[in-house]
Amino acid sequence: MSRIPFKKEAPRAQPGDASLSFRQRLRLFYNRHRDGAIGYSLLAPMFAFFAVFSLFPVLFVIYLSFTEWNGVLGLPKWVGLDNFERFFTTGDYLLTLLRAGFYGLLILVGCMSVGFFIALLLNQKVKGVGLYRTLWYLPVVVSFAVVAQIANAVLDPVTGLVHNVMERFGMETIIFQQSVFWMTFWLILITIWKGIGGTVIIYLAGLQGIDTSLYEAAKVDGATRFNILLYITLPSLRPITMYIAIMGIIASFQIFEPVQLLTRGGPQGHTNIILHRIYQDAFQSFNMGMASASSVMVLLFTFTLTMIQYRISQRNQT
Incomplete structure (x- = not known):
């Protein structure tokens, strides 16, 4: 071979x-x-x-925060930390920042509490539940411009629906546009109504992902509905709740449309918030440097709050 x-x-x-x-x-x-x-x-x-x-606009805004520029003529003039000094020494900017956080907290609590309750009701095998889910999510897809037009028509001090109803029942009419309390109330209420559908959908997805054997075992042991909610449902939804809370904090400092379309910061600037103030500096006063410095501070403030909340959630899980 x-x-x-x-x-x-x-x-x-x-x-x-x-x-x-x-x-x-x-x-x-x-x-x-x-x-x-x-x-x-x-x-x-x-x-x-x-x-x-994304990257270039962010870097350009950071650069503009150290300059003075009207956004149209000439070149940006370097002023160093003057814009940031003005942000902290002028109480109006800090006030609008805190007001945005306060509005965001109320809106977040309203969306989470009411949204969770509605999600519990919609997590049932009943006839027509799909229609109810669609109706609750419908406000999310409606433009805020349309919502604002309807709200302004309803709250009009002369021809508005609320004015006519109060007048019909002999009640003293209220000019909502001149009341800080009522404009704040309607601003927060309409924003909650507009955004609650997204919270409902997220909580509903979390509820449907919980293992049903946990509920069956709890019922066999004689647990009440409240105990099941407290010891099974809520702990299982903790990651989703933390996600909604973090996204809500970020969104609270991005509120612009409700203020611009409903109140324009009035009456007398008492409903003005930081993002609307940035808009006023940039496109009404043409102070791009101050608007950029405020934007950078909002970014840092939001990032800090998000990291603190994330650390707390990680510590609670361990």
Whole structure:
């Protein structure tokens, strides 16, 4: 039986071999990094989009926060920390920041408490439950401009529905637009009504993800509905609740449309919040430097609160 002589495989050429031509070196380099090159080429448009529309604007705003510029004429003038000093020494900016946090806290508590209760009601196998879920989520998809137009028409001091009803029953009419309490009340109430649908959907998804065997075992042990809610439902929904709370904190400092369309910061600036003040500085006073400094402070404040809340949640879980 004849043996086939073993033939040693020729050593593979390396990109650094001096005997290789430039084209061969380029082909070897491409073959070695082909998978990575294809991946980076597919990600390149996304990175370019992120750099142009996210990274560059953020860096430019940080730069403008140290300058004075009207946003139209001339070049930004470097003023250092003057804008940040004005932010802390002028009480109006801190007041609008705290007011945004106060509004956000009330809206967050309202959305979470009422949304959780509605989610419990909708987590039932009853006829027409899909329709009820749709109706509760419907305000989320309605434009706030439409909601504001309806609210302004209802609260109009002359022809509004509330004015006519109070007048019909012989009650003393209220000019809501001149009352700080009532404009704050309607502002928070309408914002809760507009955003509660999203909270309901998130809680409903969490409720449907809880293992039903836990409820069955609790019922066998004789647990009441309140005990089941307190010791099974709420602990199981803790991650979802923390997610809603963190997103609510971030959203509380991004409230703009309700104030702009309902109150415009009035009466006498008592419903003005930080994002609306940034809008006024940038597009009414044309003070881009101060608006940018306020934006940076909102970013830092929101990031700090989010990290504190995240640390607390991690500590509670351990």
